[in-house]
Amino acid sequence: MNKENNIGRKIKEARQLMGLTQEELAEKVDMDSKHLSKIENGLHLPTYNTLKKLSSFLNFNLENSETVSDNKNINKSIYLKSIKILNSAKTDEEMKYYYMLLKIGQKGLTINCTE
Numbered sequence: 001m002n003k004e005n006n007i008g009r010k011i012k013e014a015r016q017l018m019g020l021t022q023e024e025l026a027e028k029v030d031m032d033s034k035h036l037s038k039i040e041n042g043l044h045l046p047t048y049n050t051l052k053k054l055s056s057f058l059n060f061n062l063e064n065s066e067t068v069s070d071n072k073n074i075n076k077s078i079y080l081k082s083i084k085i086l087n088s089a090k091t092d093e094e095m096k097y098y099y100m101l102l103k104i105g106q107k108g109l110t111i112n113c114t115e
Contacts (some may be wrong), residue, residue, distance in 0.1 A: 004089050005096065008050070012040040014058040029053045045083050 015025050022040070026033035031050065046054065050111040054060060082102050089095035 002075075007046070007083070008040045008042045011046075011054055011058065011060060014060045018058065025054075029057050045087075049081070066083055 015022070017024075020028075022036050023033045026036045029050075031053070035044065039046050039050070085098050085102065086095055089098055
């Protein structure tokens with residue numbers, strides 16, 4: 001298992017809290033149960049659309065229900081880097097912070113950081 005795959009771990013936890021097997025969840029969100037297993041075990045990163053379906057069904061909150069973009073032309077490289085950044089969070093607070101920074105970066109805003 002990819003130890004940095006917090007998203008896969010959280011999907012698994014949310015599924016288990018609902019009392020669903022991988023097969024049951026996969027059927028409900030119209031995906032292959034083997035693919036779901038690989039996501040939960042950190043072997044695959046979910047696509048944006050898959051993550052959206054899973055989070056909607058499981059009431060899995062990345063931070064809020066606002067989507068990053070509904071544009072079909074999301075740059076795959078940027079998406080994968082963003083997922084890796086979110087997956088690197090060790091706590092929920094850290095994930096919220098990274099998500100906030102990614103949203104700011106998407107809008108093209110700048111932040112002045114002083115320490």
